[in-house]
Amino acid sequence: MAHDDDLRFAHVLADDADAQTTSRFRAADLRVETKADQSPVTDADKATEEAIRRTLSRARPRDAVVGEEFGSEGYGARRWVIDPIDGTKNYLRGVPVWATLIALMVEDKVVAGVVSAPALSRRWWAARGTGAWTGRSLSSATRCRVSSVNALEQASLSYSSLAGWEDRGQLSAFLDLTRACWRTRAFGDFWSYMLLADGAVDIAAEPELSLHDMAAPSIVVEEAGGRFTDLTGRPGPLGRDALATNGPLHEEILERLTPPN
Structure with a gap:
């Protein structure tokens, strides 16, 4: 190749x-x-x-x-x-x-x-x-293959911290998302995305990131069958934040985490 x-x-x-x-x-x-x-x-x-x-x-x-x-x-x-x-x-x-x-x-x-x-x-x-x-x-x-979970109530979500969501004014929306999921854990950093690629986690989201944080994890997630976008839905690691999922859950979570106008 x-x-x-x-x-x-x-x-x-x-x-x-x-x-x-x-x-x-x-x-x-x-x-x-x-x-x-x-x-x-x-x-x-x-x-x-x-x-x-x-x-x-x-x-x-x-x-x-x-x-x-x-x-x-x-x-x-x-x-x-x-x-x-x-x-x-x-x-x-x-x-x-x-x-x-x-x-x-x-x-x-x-x-x-x-x-x-x-x-x-x-x-x-x-x-x-x-x-x-x-x-x-x-x-x-x-x-590596992502999971086939297609409902939030069956999904496992991983994140890094809550402070960034609060800084964005989205803490309430993020906490609502965690409550809708089956399980949440703060595995954090690269580990969230690699667990997603392994099929052990279904959602990973972070509100503040740089290109060097996302470039390598993004291709691993995508080649494992998942999606990697910023919080507006733009594919790839060029934003300042990230949402990675197994695919079926992506659009619903983007809607839940859409930044306020």
Whole structure:
């Protein structure tokens, strides 16, 4: 397929990232700073993104890079979108639910992505048109498929926090949605979307996100048979928020979460 080589290369990048992140996980001397947006960043976040960028500069020198910690570099139709540690707050507290997110976009479309969670011994990946897969490596993988749940009263919903919904003036609408669902849990971050791709969760929604949070998870969800849009229904990861579902539930939830005029 068109992007098989890019996907294999993304796995190489993820292998290097895993070595960086696991070596600093639960380290007694882990250094933590506070960014301008008041979110934390560790020396592991920075070192991992720097390592990915070095490899990209050697192996894909014509490709642009967009990373959470060091911004945009280069120009062109192809750009790699990197989140070195998604779930930094988990990482710095010793919670093993965090991952490196690596995606390749061509123009405005994600064509390949890897989500690597080494502390969980799991990885998820997808290339456009080839399905979504999970396992420890390319040679040890099973196909990801979303659930077939088609009623909210039977659906499981995952989210990250309530504060963002309150900031948007949508806390009441979101709480109403949680009450309509069979089950709700705040798995959060990449984990919500990967559980959705695995068929274990049916809905994942977040009110405040960036491209690096969404690019890799979005293609995994879509190639597993789900839908990934912003809260206005625009497909893909280019909005500032996200709704991912197994498909049948999507329109009803968009209607429930439509921002007020």
